[in-house]
Amino acid sequence: MHVLILGGTTEARQLAGLLHGVPGLRLTSSLAGRVAGPRLPPGEVRTGGFGGAAAMAGWLRAHAVDVLVDATHPFAGAISFHAAEAAAAARVPLLALRRPGWEPVEGDVWHEAGSLAQAAELLPGLGRRVFLTTGRTGLAAFAGLDDLWFLVRSVEAPEPPGPARMDVLLDRGPFDLDGERGLLRRHRIDVVVTKDSGGVATAPKLTAAREAGLPVVVVRRPPVPEGVEVVADAGAAARWVREYLGRAAAPPAGG
Incomplete structure (x- = not known):
């Protein structure tokens, strides 16, 4: 089973660390390549953009991606909407990993x-x-x-x-x-x-x-694309991925 993480954030690296080495799982992290000398996550890494939603959908199909996790920066904006379009076109489940925003406290x-x-x-x-x-x-x-x-x-x-x-x-x-x-x-x-x-x-x-x-x-941060499930931390994302892959690998009922 192949998991693609759209990364570049601390949470993306944490998620890659939690999933790296899981038996039966191939892990790839995709970095935009805008920062020289980025902190690399464990597992396979690709660098550079996809060229839009259609090209990303083609990449998902060509590399037999089973799960897509959008763990980009909350202000990455366009890539998240491209991911939603690409996942729908390629019929790949999509999860968004977004750290919670800040909340004002007394004195702010x-x-x-x-x-x-x-x-x-x-x-x-x-x-x-x-x-x-x-x-x-x-x-x-x-x-x-x-x-x-x-x-x-x-x-x-x-x-x-x-x-x-x-x-x-x-x-x-x-x-x-x-x-x-x-x-x-x-x-x-x-x-x-x-x-x-x-x-x-x-x-x-x-x-x-x-x-x-x-x-x-x-x-204010831009919204997550409508209909995309969102979790707040890498642990929750790792559990979601493991549960999905477990269901996908299970034999059909009565088989």
């Missing part, structure tokens, strides 16, 4: 935005020194805010165009609370912008902002 000063463009519209009324933690793509949404200064943190150098006044901090999580507190103080940050990625690796910035009384613009 959150401003929700539906997109990076909406986040940019909110900023002039919230602060002048922005800690931008939305990744290396999408900076064009903030390019026209010439009166604001940005500290942009990403794993790799961001793609232009971007804000006229910005410093770039190349770093990879997880981040700790003391480090985030110090970063906000050193750079005199007065507003934070983040995507609702969820998880613990980058959550300390939210605690540091709350302690400092800073507003945080939170970009």
Whole structure:
């Protein structure tokens, strides 16, 4: 039985670790290839896009995939809808693994935005020194805010165009609370912008902002395609896969 994991996240690597070595199971993880030197999961790994939903469906058929798990980043967006279309076309069961989003707690000063463009519209009324933690793509949404200064943190150098006044901090999580507190103080940050990625690796910035009384613009994540079953952690995904494969391998009743 062949399981394909659309990965690149911590949860995807955790799932691959739980399924790797299971008797009778072939495991392949697919990485987009956008990050140099990614952390590789156990098992077979393919790198690069599929070229759309139809091409992904063809790959599923050509490689006799029995189960597809979409464990991509919550903001990967297009790949999740391609996966839903491809799984339906190839008649392969699909499971989405999505870490839960963050929830505000007492003391948080959150401003929700539906997109990076909406986040940019909110900023002039919230602060002048922005800690931008939305990744290396999408900076064009903030390019026209010439009166604001940005500290942009990403794993790799961001793609232009971007804000006229910005410093770039190349770093990879997880981040700790003391480090985030110090970063906000050193750079005199007065507003934070983040995507609702969820998880613990980058959550300390939210605690540091709350302690400092800073507003945080939170970009809402896109929805999971309609009709796709969703689980919240790698353990639940591994159980789902094992149960499905167990049912598929069972002899027919009365056989």
